[in-house]
Amino acid sequence: MKKKYIIGNWKSNKTSAEVEEWFIQSKDVYEREKNSITDDIRIILCPSFIHLKEAHELSRKYNLPIRLGAQDISPFGAGAYTGEIAASQIADLVEYVIIGHSERRTFLGENETLLTQKTEQVLKAKLIPIYCIQDEKTPIPEGIAMVAYEPVFAIGTGQAETPAKANEIAQKVRQKRKVDTFIYGGSVNPDNIESFLTLGEIDGVLPGGASLTPALFWEMIRNASRT
Numbered sequence: 039m040k041k042k043y044i045i046g047n048w049k050s051n052k053t054s055a056e057v058e059e060w061f062i063q064s065k066d067v068y069e070r071e072k073n074s075i076t077d078d079i080r081i082i083l084c085p086s087f088i089h090l091k092e093a094h095e096l097s098r099k100y101n102l103p104i105r106l107g108a109q110d111i112s113p114f115g116a117g118a119y120t121g122e123i124a125a126s127q128i129a130d131l132v133e134y135v136i137i138g139h140s141e142r143r144t145f146l147g148e149n150e151t152l153l154t155q156k157t158e159q160v161l162k163a164k165l166i167p168i169y170c171i172q173d174e175k176t177p178i179p180e181g182i183a184m185v186a187y188e189p190v191f192a193i194g195t196g197q198a199e200t201p202a203k204a205n206e207i208a209q210k211v212r213q214k215r216k217v218d219t220f221i222y223g224g225s226v227n228p229d230n231i232e233s234f235l236t237l238g239e240i241d242g243v244l245p246g247g248a249s250l251t252p253a254l255f256w257e258m259i260r261n262a263s264r265t
């Protein structure tokens with residue numbers, strides 16, 4: 039069965055107490071709504087590194103069908119790299135790692151060389167990179183099977199890309215190389231999620247802001263289940 043991915047990127051949001059509150063509320067919503075969530079939905083949450091363990095434990099405690107991803111990774115392996123978090127250090131907590139988000143490219147100056155190193159580390163740890171591209175021209179390193187198209191103008195602005203254009207970018211990328219999973223991100227919300235998932239080329243979405251509130255997050259999942 040082809041999966042539909044809903045990947046919440048929390049960015050630098052939430053304290054530990056707020057993470058706990060999100061899970062408590064999610065448990066209630068999930069209990070009520072689980073019958074309207076289809077088996078093809080794959081839910082991934084990407085909190086800050088510091089909250090991965092807590093999210094892992096709360097997700098288990100409340101029996102939520104949530105897998106975890108990291109928002110970034112060290113370009114190096116384990117060792118003397120102060121402040122960095124190596125893929126091997128979180129491999130028992132996460133299955134996915136976002137690489138190349140435009141916020142990191144813009145605010146932290148991440149370039150293709152660095153992003154290729156990060157990709158190599160993620161693959162070495164047997165995790166799945168979610169590689170962000172800003173348009174169809176963004177280079178994609180070897181070994182990437184999951185690509186997320188996130189046009190900068192659509193991020194946090196409420197102005198999502200048109201589903202038709204996102205679908206077209208997916209086609210263009212797939213003409214150039216083999217991509218198993220194509221994701222769209224940028225102002226995804228409960229009202230527009232279905233329009234992205236029904237065009238054929240888009241396998242999932244990567245909401246930021248709308249993933250922070252349990253009610254909105256689970257509403258997106260419910261609506262995605264209808265597609």
Ligand code: 13P
Nearest residue numbers: 047193194225245246247
């Ligand atoms: P918004 O959904 O808040 O626009 O963020 C998208 C994003 O950058 C996800 O990685």
